[in-house]
Amino acid sequence: NQIIPGLPEDQNGKQNGNGAGKPTQELTTRQGHPVVDNQNIRTIGNRGPATLENYQFLEKMSHFDRERIPERVVHARGAGAHGYFEAYGSVGEEPVSKYTRAKLFQEKGKRTPVFVRFSSVIHGGHSPETLRDPRGFAVKFYTEDGNWDLVGNNLKVFFIRDAMKFPDLVHAFKPDPVTNIQDGERIFDFISNTPEAMHMITFLFSPFGIPANYRQMQGSGVNTYKWVNDKGEAVLVKYHFEPKQGIKNLTQDQAEAIQGKNFNHATQDLFEHIQQGQFPEWELFVQIMSDDEHAELDFDPLDDTKLWPKEQFPWLPVGRMVLDRNPINYFAEVEQSAFGTGVLVDGLDFSDDKMLIGRTFAYSDTQRYRVGTNYLQLPINAPRKNVATNQRDGQMAYRQDIMPGLNPHVNYEPSSMGGYVEAPRTGPDHEPHYNARKVRQKIDRQNNFGQAGETYRNFEDWERDDLIKNLVNTLAPAAKPIQDKMIELFTQCDADYGRRVAEGLRKMGSNGQHGPIGSSESGDAVRAAEDQSKE
Ligand code: HEM
Numbered sequence: 001n002q003i004i005p006g007l008p009e010d011q012n013g014k015q016n017g018n019g020a021g022k023p024t025q026e027l028t029t030r031q032g033h034p035v036v037d038n039q040n041i042r043t044i045g046n047r048g049p050a051t052l053e054n055y056q057f058l059e060k061m062s063h064f065d066r067e068r069i070p071e072r073v074v075h076a077r078g079a080g081a082h083g084y085f086e087a088y089g090s091v092g093e094e095p096v097s098k099y100t101r102a103k104l105f106q107e108k109g110k111r112t113p114v115f116v117r118f119s120s121v122i123h124g125g126h127s128p129e130t131l132r133d134p135r136g137f138a139v140k141f142y143t144e145d146g147n148w149d150l151v152g153n154n155l156k157v158f159f160i161r162d163a164m165k166f167p168d169l170v171h172a173f174k175p176d177p178v179t180n181i182q183d184g185e186r187i188f189d190f191i192s193n194t195p196e197a198m199h200m201i202t203f204l205f206s207p208f209g210i211p212a213n214y215r216q217m218q219g220s221g222v223n224t225y226k227w228v229n230d231k232g233e234a235v236l237v238k239y240h241f242e243p244k245q246g247i248k249n250l251t252q253d254q255a256e257a258i259q260g261k262n263f264n265h266a267t268q269d270l271f272e273h274i275q276q277g278q279f280p281e282w283e284l285f286v287q288i289m290s291d292d293e294h295a296e297l298d299f300d301p302l303d304d305t306k307l308w309p310k311e312q313f314p315w316l317p318v319g320r321m322v323l324d325r326n327p328i329n330y331f332a333e334v335e336q337s338a339f340g341t342g343v344l345v346d347g348l349d350f351s352d353d354k355m356l357i358g359r360t361f362a363y364s365d366t367q368r369y370r371v372g373t374n375y376l377q378l379p380i381n382a383p384r385k386n387v388a389t390n391q392r393d394g395q396m397a398y399r400q401d402i403m404p405g406l407n408p409h410v411n412y413e414p415s416s417m418g419g420y421v422e423a424p425r426t427g428p429d430h431e432p433h434y435n436a437r438k439v440r441q442k443i444d445r446q447n448n449f450g451q452a453g454e455t456y457r458n459f460e461d462w463e464r465d466d467l468i469k470n471l472v473n474t475l476a477p478a479a480k481p482i483q484d485k486m487i488e489l490f491t492q493c494d495a496d497y498g499r500r501v502a503e504g505l506r507k508m509g510s511n512g513q514h515g516p517i518g519s520s521e522s523g524d525a526v527r528a529a530e531d532q533s534k535e
Contacts, residue, residue, distance in 0.1 A: 029056055030063070069335070070370050071125045074170055075136045078119035079214060079267035080334035081274055083323035084111045085141055091286060092316035099235050099288060100227035101427055102347030104143045105318055113142045115380060116323060117337055118214040118270070122173050122182065128263035130255040132209040132470070132517050137219030137241065138339040139321070142384040149343035150239055151363070154211055155204070156220040157451075158304045159197040161443065163358015169194075173517075182516045184474035185482065192485035196305045198493055199452040205474070205517075206459060206467040207249035213269040215280040216248035223304050223341070223356040226291065226349040232428030236289040236301055236351055238308055240315060241282040251466045252473075271326055279324040285315035291432075300445045302353040307451060337380045338367040346426050372396055388420045453494035470517075472504030477514045 027035040033056075041057045043050050050057075072078075089108030090096055096105045104112045119136035120129060135154040140147055159169055172190035176183050191197050203209065211217035219241035226234040250258070258265050273280060287308045289301050299306040327333035340363030341356055350356055367375045373394035375381055390411045392401055402408045410419030459467065471490075475483055483505055491498025 029059055031059075071335075072119075072370065073366060074121050075119040075138075076125045077123065077127050077129065078117045078136065078334060079270050080115060080117040080327055080337060081270060081323040082113070082115050082325040082327070083279070083321060085114050085139075085284070085319055085321045086111050087319040088317060091288070091318050092314070096318060097229065099229055099237075100347040101230045102143075102148075102227070102345055103145055104141060104148070104345070105347075112144075113384065114321060114323075115140045115142075115333070115337060116321075117334060117339065118266070122170075123175075128259050129266040130210060130250070130259040130263065132204065132252070132255075134204065134209075135211050135214070135217060137217070138337075139219070139241075140337070140339055140343075140381075141345075143345050144385060145345040146383045146385060147343050147381075148345045148348060149339040149341065150221050151339045151341050151359070152219045152221045152239065152241070154217040154219060155200065155208060156218070156222060156240070156307055157199050157203065158222050158355065159191075159200045160194065160355070161196055161303050161305050162354045163362075165194070166355075166358065166362075169197075181514070183477075183514050184517050185478040185514060187517060188475055188478050188482050188486055192482050192489065195448040195489055195492075196446065198448055198489055199305050199307075199455060201471075202452045202455050202467065202493065202497075205470040206463050207251055208463075209470070210250040210252070210255045211266075212248035212250050213266045215270060215273060216243055216245045218242055218247060219282065223359070224302050224351040224353045225344075225356070226351050226430065227286075227288070228347055228349050228427075228430040230427040232430050234291045234349060234430045234432070236291050238287045238313075240285045240287070241321065242285060242315075244281040244283065244320075251462070252470055270323075274323060274326050279322050281320060281322045283317055284319045284321060285317050287313040287315060289313060298445060298450065299447050300443050302351055303443060303445070304353060304355050305448070305451075307455075332378070333380045336371050336375070336378050338363070338371055338375050340364050340367070349430055374398070390420065449489070449492040453492075453497065456494045456497045468500045468504055471501050472508055474517045475501070475505060476508045 027038060029035060035056065041050050042054050085104065087096075087105045087107060087110045089106060089110070091099060091105075104110065117136065117138045119138070120127065120131060120133040121136065122133050123131060137152045137154055139150045139152070141150070160166065168190065172187050173182070175181050176186060191201060221239035225237050225239070227237050228234045262268070270280070287310075289308065294301050301308070340360065342360040342364060344350070350360065371378070374397050376387075377397065377399050386403070387399070387401070388403060389401055390413055392411055401411075406420070407415075407418035410417050413419055413421070456464065456467070471486075475486055478486075487498050487502045487505070489498075490501050
């Protein structure tokens with residue numbers, strides 16, 4: 001008597017049509033015509049040639065031929081769930097209204113529905129969930145003011161600080177264009193010329209690069225945003241989700257043992273916990289800084305390769321998020337969901353973080369291509385409030401966008417004939433003032449190594465051991481100049497860090513094999529297996 005999620009239940013809690021009972025609905029075509037034979041195409045005689053007027057067959061097959069849409073260019077493999085966000089009405093000890101007028105945060109106990117999609121980044125839609133990769137943590141809040149998307153990762157920093165570099169970064173991590181295999185040499189060729197990546201690399205090659213599952217990992221907005229209050233005053237903010245389930249990461253060996261048996265373990269873990277009523281929960285914290293350059297810091301608050309030190313900028317709780325409902329249809333809800341950093345509500349704003357601005361273009365751009373012009377009309381993406389827009393038509397437009405009582409002839413604004421009118425302002429706009437030259441330049445306070453070294457020293461011994469092992473395995477097949485450049489960068493982070501990687505590479509000699517990052521396949525395990533087979 002297995003319960004099938006999403007299948008309607010009768011008044012006794014029983015499901016029909018789950019194999020035990022009788023079917024509840026006769027099959028039709030998508031035109032609504034009854035299907036009386038779903039087994040045989042029409043032929044001239046029962047062995048004969050098929051005819052072109054096989055309409056039912058042609059419709060069935062041609063729809064099947066179009067079942068796939070392009071997968072996400074990054075973050076293709078994912079799992080999603082519905083739930084809610086519950087506000088505390090405060091930010092730490094203070095009323096939240098001091099910093100933001102965003103309605104979802106104001107009232108203690110106020111619940112806002114959410115949809116969350118977790119993901120891995122580099123490989124395709126059915127790739128193993130045990131791979132070393134950042135994990136996506138994207139949250140869509142369906143607020144009364146329209147949607148807010150917080151599109152984050154499990155790791156709190158990123159590889160680069162300028163959006164210009166993103167396509168190159170992704171190309172280096174994606175499979176080689178010739179062999180179609182991910183290759184550590186290509187990755188470290190790029191990274192050895194990208195010193196700002198050292199902090200992220202230090203996290204990625206440690207156990208934090210393979211979270212044990214989606215429930216036991218953190219989420220972070222990574223980029224710097226702003227909060228705006230009812231006076232139009234802004235502060236800089238960073239967002240962090242902390243799992244109530246605790247944080248659990250895997251060593252490379254643990255991940256490989258899981259992968260040998262199950263390459264969907266994270267999706268399965270999330271689905272089954274929710275199905276069994278063990279709802280995962282996260283607390284949402286913010287860090288706040290005044291909205292200026294902070295010359296006193298040795299880093300720039302708009303630089304996403306940096307952590308804001310907790311001692312100076314404490315984590316202030318603002319609410320909690322619970323995931324309590326699985327999707328009914330993976331494609332409709334998870335695959336077609338579309339998150340973007342431009343999707344903010346009143347009281348939330350962009351900072352000048354150069355990555356954030358670049359991201360804000362990329363998301364809706366890719367979604368118009370990946371899902372279609374009218375991706376915002378799909379139920380998973382549509383706001384849970386009236387949409388009153390003159391942006392009409394386009395492929396697959398199905399909403400009529402005409403409200404009862406309004407003049408259906410008016411699809412423009414302004415008009416005196418009864419169309420949509422502009423909404424009233426809810427408070428003064430935040431209007432930052434600029435006085436600078438327009439340039440193409442790096443930021444001043446790059447400090448590429450300081451925090452990476454601190455992160456290295458803050459790891460526990462087993463985490464540091466795993467980090468070194470994974471780096472050595474991945475770097476082993478790389479050309480000597482790339483290895484040397486990387487050792488130099490690790491040494492700048494921390495002398496012990498550089499020394500250990502150099503020593504590991506020396507021991508490995510020229511035995512490294514090209515292959516996926518971190519994998520023991522590319523290093524000592526392959527060697528051990530070969531040695532054994534020779535014996
Ligand atoms: C997905 C671009 C940086 C987190 C995507 C997608 C694109 C993209 C094109 C696919 C979206 C879709 O098909 O719906 C970029 C660019 C970046 C950048 C251009 C830098 C300039 C980041 C950073 C984070 C991040 C720093 C973490 C904070 C995500 C997540 C998804 C995603 C979580 C998956 C969203 C989902 O589940 O649908 N990104 N990204 N990205 N990105 Fe980024």
